[in-house]
Amino acid sequence: MNYKYRLALAAVVVTSITACSSGADSRRQAAQDFNYLDTPALESWTLPAGAQPFSNTNYTIPQRVYKGEVGTKVDIRPPLQVLELIPGVTSAIDGQGVTLFMPSSNELMKIWHVTQQLIADNKVGIVKQSADRIDTDWVSWTNEDEDTKISSRYTIEKSPNINSYRITLTDWREDGKVKPVSADNKRRYSILMTNLVMAKYDNMSREQARIAAAEQLKNVPIMMGTDRSGLPIIIARASYDDMWERLPVMLQKLGFTVEDRNRSQGLIDVKYRQPDDAFWTKLGTKPMNLTNDKYRILVGDLGNRTSLNITDNDGKPVTESVLNSIAPVFGAAFAK
Template identity: 25%
Template structure:
């Protein structure tokens, strides 16, 4: 009996200690006797004596008009402030902005920036099993369904309470897009909040707690967006490293060209690797127009077996240009001289084998 009583008492002490430690993480430690302190009267100096000089170094500032006078003692949270984390490439936060807002600059032209942000947000909500109450892309506003979190799932092993502890939140996400479409801001705002503990329901939050909720959900969306980008980059990198099938054909202008069986965003970086492997130096390039200005520095026999004849090299060490074009799910690559005149079909056919050998090799060095 004594052993059982001692065990129960020990568990009770542990439980109480655990609860108090959670509270201590949110409130200031130590004594709160300072709350009983009273304002001291100003020192009265006789009229025939000089008043001493007072320093204002330790004067407390006056509270603002909107300050909450109840935030004292244990009611004042000492948790570190929550910050919006700009994890995505091209993202940033504005100094001094107290709202849960992040700005994105377009770094990937594969899809419009606002569409990429909305797609990432919707994917995050779907992954978390959170419904969408309303979504108006034209107005740039999305309102979520209730996000329900059962706090009992996070309860400690020593928590023997059967009371329901659950929080529910609804958020509104709004987007502001600059007229040029390459910069956009995503803003999160807490619309509704309910916290249920047993039969008690709390629906009011302090401003600091409300901002913490908004920043927390925004950071989760940002983290998901950054994770999706990393996955896509890994997928693209794997595709670039893989060999690509190439055939002879004609570009959209009717010039003889190599037709690569891959989209533009995959064929473009792959071509840069192939050119380097084949002895070209890229002097200038413009992905938006598909133009490359290159210099051929001489053949490497291990790669350019198909570029030789009895008369010597088919290409002189000179400057050339390449034009890369989109052809649906395929990409055209047109070799040209330094005056933008496409190679003749027979020259393109002669260099085909060497080009295909490099373009089709797996695990090409990056």
């Protein structure tokens, strides 16, 4: 069965999985050429007639056999690292595969279910399966930095007694032919499979957090208040983290286009285009007193509450009357 490798964790993330250039040649070859392979072998120095012999051991090249690849067989790609996407997890890489030590039995079961879901979603064949072990069929990789078609098989195991999870590459094919796998490829493709599982786990966790946050924010009380300077602001009775996750979706429903966000500074740049009358009738509120323009929403952390303020395209705070028209609209939108 085929599983196409297309990680772009932003591409987390995952741009670190491959080198910066593209194509097998640029990632596996020398910067210029391989003319050094044509260098003539060293020869013993022949003294000219009448010359006196002289020797100096300072520059003697040791006579030994060096092990390693040369020429096009040299792989210059940086080694992969296991992505740290699950809090509390530690990893260990050895000559056979990758082991993850989970912080609890609950997390171990979660990553096991994620693995089963990943296999099912991508129609990866299973040769043998038990409660604590899965032997996969061939997994085909589509990877731009390889010059052959790569396939591999894996054994995936969990050990509930020590809360460990392990991925081992067991078989290797190149262009459909079974071959011995090199140590570098065994490491690279064991880590690659591990990172796919970790990324799937992270995506599912984020989605569950988003759904949970949305449920919590369905009935968020929205009211007017003042900041420390006595200036009017909108106050939402929800945490900053919950509001930050939910605000972009809510804003888009109200006619805002989110153009930029900065979580650490609490800034959301938006462009507003007022919906038609039918929208406001369905929402059950009066339209906001905003013109079609660009605005900046300032999100503040007040502990278990969140402050919201809005500045216009010139950086000036909108008036209190405008905020008064926005507050009930935000409240109605969060309730939907």
